[in-house]
Amino acid sequence: MNAIQIEIVGLIAASFTTFAFVPQVFKIWKNRNASGVSISMYVIMLIGISIWLYYGLLIKSVAVITANIVSGLLQLFIIIFTLINRKNEK
Secondary structure (H helix, E strand, C coil), X not given: CCHHHHHHHHHHHHXXXXXXXXXXXXXXXXXXXXXXXXXXXXXXHHHHHHHHHHHHHHHCCHHHHHHHHXXXXXXXXXXXXXXXXXXXXC
């Protein structure tokens, strides 16, 4: 495999792992309810995503960079909306 084919495999894998969070985002957005969402899990995941993003920048991998920017934004949405939802429940 050449470098472009390897990057394509990375992009495909990154697409699936990144968009795995989209159903959770839609569910929270649609129901306006984030009960049962583990903030600590998403914060830990966001830290890991940030490190992966840094790694992607170091190796100049479009697949790693793109996936982790999108994943990070999805994680931030989930964290922020969960915090807002919990504040409004009190």
